[in-house]
Amino acid sequence: MRNRATWLHSIIASGMLLAASTGIMASAAQAQTGYTATTGFGTFYKPFQADSPWNSRPVNPFLGTYQLRKPLLNPDWIPSISDGAYSVGVFMARASDGPMTIYGKPGTAGVGDPDTGQYHDITIPRWPDNVVPATGEDGHAEVVDTVTGVIHSFYQLTNKNGRWTATMYAWTRLEGRGFGDPAHWSQGARSAGAPPTAGLIRLHELNDNKPHYEHALAISLPAHTLSNGITRASYVYPATTADTNAWLNTGKIPLGTRLMLPASFDTSTLSTAALRKIANTLKLYGAYVVDRNYDTAFSLYVEKGANFNIMPNGQWNTRVVSDLDRIRAGMREVLGADSWLDGNGAPKGGPGGKGLLSMRGDWLLPGTSTPSGAKYDTWMQAVKFPNTARKITTVNYSNGISKVAGSNPAARTPMRFSAVTAGGAMIRLQLWKGYSLAYDSGYLANGSEVKFEWPTGAPAALSVRLLAESGVNTASHARGVLEPQ
Incomplete structure (x- = not known):
């Protein structure tokens, strides 16, 4: 029996219409x-x-x-x-x-x-x-x-x-x-x-x-x-x-x-x-x-x-x-x-589905609280940009690593961050300890990936910042996938 009495208690109502993607x-x-x-x-x-x-x-x-x-x-x-x-x-x-x-x-x-x-x-x-x-x-x-x-x-x-x-x-x-x-x-x-x-x-x-x-x-x-x-x-x-x-x-x-x-x-x-x-x-x-x-x-x-x-x-x-x-x-x-x-009787490997990074949240113009025009699309699991003649740069400050208990990486865990994008969009991952930048992937185009070790320190002390850039003269979207190597 599902009970969601407080599950969306801090959400601001939205009139967003979900269309075919x-x-x-x-x-x-x-x-x-x-x-x-x-x-x-x-x-x-x-x-x-x-x-x-x-x-x-x-x-x-x-x-x-x-x-x-x-x-x-x-x-x-x-x-x-x-x-x-x-x-x-x-x-x-x-x-x-x-x-x-x-x-x-x-x-x-x-x-x-x-x-x-x-x-x-x-x-x-x-x-x-x-x-x-x-x-x-x-x-x-x-x-x-x-x-x-x-x-x-x-x-x-x-x-x-x-x-x-x-x-x-x-x-x-x-x-x-x-x-x-x-x-x-x-x-x-x-x-x-x-x-x-x-x-x-x-x-x-x-x-x-x-x-x-x-x-x-x-x-x-x-x-x-x-x-x-x-x-x-x-x-x-x-x-x-x-x-x-x-x-x-x-x-x-x-x-x-x-x-x-x-x-x-x-x-x-x-x-x-x-x-x-x-x-x-x-x-x-x-x-x-x-x-x-x-x-x-x-x-x-x-x-x-x-x-x-x-x-x-x-x-x-x-x-x-x-x-x-x-x-x-x-x-x-x-x-x-x-x-x-597995269902075919073949040996099954380790648990799958370990991607840790969601694209949900507010996508803003960098350094502001102003919406950038980019939106999170649940069916694409990506940030989606409109067709634009000028490149849109947007940032998501609200994003944390997974809501799932026990899924946060331990310090020095080998990690992989990869880009899944279309239309010329790019994606970037930053990890911050307070006001200090602990890791920066740089902007990645579709199919690119970087490998790194998860920073030391308490998980609560780390914050995640996602940045994305749109393509030009076409609709575009970007998704980042963060997972253990």
Whole structure:
């Protein structure tokens, strides 16, 4: 259950309209043969890259000892596996679908956008006519644009008399990781920064005659099982965020934790095929903790419209209740593994998605508080310049290194800063210790990179300054990528 009560508390309202960007465009021909394919990764039917956290699995995992807790206030409540009010529908947008503007809730300045840090209306380039949000308080819905390969993720989406409104919007790529990264830290409407598409049991998977689902599942836990960010981190890799009131939690499991059943768990004794398939998945891939629920030992999510019921014939079944509690009692936190395999069964390297530098924030004329005309574009993850006859030089003083806990580099870490630009634009990184310049990359053109060691000193003492220059007589944009070597 996403809680963003204070998450944008310091943001100035903006009337910015998000329009289609060349940064996410692809040809319709590519989309219909790529993103709608029924095989391969990074598609509507099998989202995210093969080595994403969702599609990878551990070999000989090491498990912890902490047990998921039963409900505190409602002892008769059983774990939830359903396509009900708190699940999500996944809707395919095609090239023939028209645009739709999503507005903020009454009394707000627009839809909350954690990536830009602003409230504004959102115009989605393609919007299918069958979108129906979940009926629960979270009101999740996922629109997958098969032209651009972008998943548009909404929180508290509603339609009243043809006018769509939402509380929050985020996006991620079909061929991405399915979690945020330090630079683009919120990529979906789950509390952990993941889209609700990730880890969802999809309609086309329910009756595919396979013994397990071929990806990790998404799981939510109650506040009395989740950690609070004080005595233990409220989230861990690959999660990039947590609820703003995580301090209310009283348990020990952070968001981003992978939970698994041990190899010794006997799935053959479970009473139904549906439970056996889920338990087999929890033994092989596990489930990532992505959200908080209310007093339910655990919840797993099935795509809306499945008419899924864990009870055979919809009748209360005490064996199923017992089986669900066995699964609860058996799941444990994954602390490590001998190795990892990607979705193709190939050895998986180290964690990806470590870019640390966001382009968000105010882009000003140097030495002033005057806007320069350059704007941050979330879909391009870049600073975007208009077509101009005179070069624009702009600076971002507000930018810090990642919001993601634990991602700041240690002193003397070998780093790489590289430029991704178009239209003749250039990008520059400066690191300052107070009024002293600790590092300056100089201006870099597209494809250029520099290597350096991260300066010594406390992370809080370092400030980041980004500078960019536009091209001339053409639209241009610039992005800097900062990552460990």
